[in-house]
Amino acid sequence: MGRFAAAGITCSVWRVWRRNWDAFVKTYQVNFIPPFVEPFLYLLALGFGLGTYIETIDGVSYPRFIAPALISVSVMYSAFFECTYSSFVRMYYRKTFDAIIATPIGIEEVIAGEILWGATRALIYAALMLPVLVAFGVVDLPVSVLVVPFAFLAGLLFASIGMCFTAITPSIDALNYPSFLFITPMFLFSGTFFPLSLLPPIVQYIALAVLPLTHVVSVNRAITLTAFSPILYFDLIWIGAVTLVLFLLSIRLMRRRLIA
Numbered sequence: 001m002g003r004f005a006a007a008g009i010t011c012s013v014w015r016v017w018r019r020n021w022d023a024f025v026k027t028y029q030v031n032f033i034p035p036f037v038e039p040f041l042y043l044l045a046l047g048f049g050l051g052t053y054i055e056t057i058d059g060v061s062y063p064r065f066i067a068p069a070l071i072s073v074s075v076m077y078s079a080f081f082e083c084t085y086s087s088f089v090r091m092y093y094r095k096t097f098d099a100i101i102a103t104p105i106g107i108e109e110v111i112a113g114e115i116l117w118g119a120t121r122a123l124i125y126a127a128l129m130l131p132v133l134v135a136f137g138v139v140d141l142p143v144s145v146l147v148v149p150f151a152f153l154a155g156l157l158f159a160s161i162g163m164c165f166t167a168i169t170p171s172i173d174a175l176n177y178p179s180f181l182f183i184t185p186m187f188l189f190s191g192t193f194f195p196l197s198l199l200p201p202i203v204q205y206i207a208l209a210v211l212p213l214t215h216v217v218s219v220n221r222a223i224t225l226t227a228f229s230p231i232l233y234f235d236l237i238w239i240g241a242v243t244l245v246l247f248l249l250s251i252r253l254m255r256r257r258l259i260a
Contacts, residue, residue, distance in 0.1 A: 009112050009251075012105045016113025017120065019100075024121070035128035039070045043136055046193070057195060060225060067138040068220035069192035071126050071147055072154070076213055079122040079155040080183060083162030087114050088172050097258065111254045115159040115247060122155025123148060139224040146223045154216045157239055160246035161212065167253035186213040191221075215239050 024031055047063030054062040090096035100110050127148045133139045139147075165178045189199065190213035196204050207214045215235040222232050 009108050012109045013113040013116060015105060016100060016110050017117050019096075020114070020117040021120070032128060035074060035125045036132060038074060039067075039129045039132045042066070042070050043133075043138070047136075047138070061138075063136065064138045064225065065221075066193055067133050067136075068147070068224040069190075069217050071129055071133070071151070071224075072190075072213060072217045072220050073187060073192060074125045074129055075122040075151045075154045075216065076158045076183070076186065078125045079118040079158035080162040081179075082118040082121050083114055083159040084166050084169075084175050084178070085172065087118075087163065087166050088169070088175065090114075091166070091258075092172070101258070107255050107258050108251050111163060111251045112247075115156065115163055115250065118159030118162065119152050119155030122158065123152040126151030133224075140226045143226050144224045147220050150219060150223065153239060153243065154219075156247065157212055157216070157243040160243060160250050163250035164246060164253055167250060167257050186211045190214040191217045212239070212242065 043063055043066075047066055051062030051066075056062070057065045097107075097110055101107055130139070130144065130147060134141060134144070165175065169175050169178075189203065189207055190196075190211050191207070192213070196207055196214070199207070215238050218235045219232060219239070222228050
């Protein structure tokens with residue numbers, strides 16, 4: 001098979017992906033419960049609990065406002081933590097990477113397979129959450145089905161971010177720093193539970209420039225509310241460009257770490 005010139009990747013990445021899929025399926029009971037329970041609890045506590053004190057936001061009810069944010073946050077968590085803590089365990093403690101690299105599969109393909117699996121996990125979580133949101137009547141059909149394929153693209157973004165941190169983190173405990181200092185601020189200040197317009201202008205600019213979740217929430221909100229606008233093109237271009245750069249960067253950084 002021909003290799004991608006930029007990263008030296010062949011279709012062998014799917015063997016790495018399949019290995020992670022098989023491990024995931026073996027514990028499917030545990031893996032499939034959180035995507036069902038999480039949106040249910042958030043919608044009850046925030047959407048229909050706190051939401052009773054909020055009439056509307058941007059012309060929509062509060063449960064409908066936070067519904068796309070719940071999907072976005074789940075996509076972020078599932079992809080990011082899969083390619084940080086889980087990948088670190090496979091790399092450092094279980095020596096899974098070493099075992100795979102001992103075969104004809106290369107380092108680049110191992111890392112690309114890990115990132116693709118992180119994106120797949122994000123897609124699975126979005127697909128499991130969507131029926132819950134549909135049952136609550138807080139998303140529009142049939143257009144909201146588009147959040148599932150979009151979850152794969154968003155998952156690639158967060159998986160690539162996670163793999164970059166894994167490549168430069170000296171120990172698994174140090175992964176707490178990006179989790180608390182990067183992921184938590186995104187969870188709070190990316191237009192998830194209140195509009196960005198309520199923040200000071202400088203904070204809005206920072207959120208749009210450096211917080212990926214801001215763009216993911218914007219796209220998912222446009223899809224679930226069927227409220228498309230020209231800003232959607234900017235969000236998609238930003239996500240696509242940053243994903244490509246971080247994907248290639250993560251492979252380069254991980255290669256440097258694994259051959260050092």
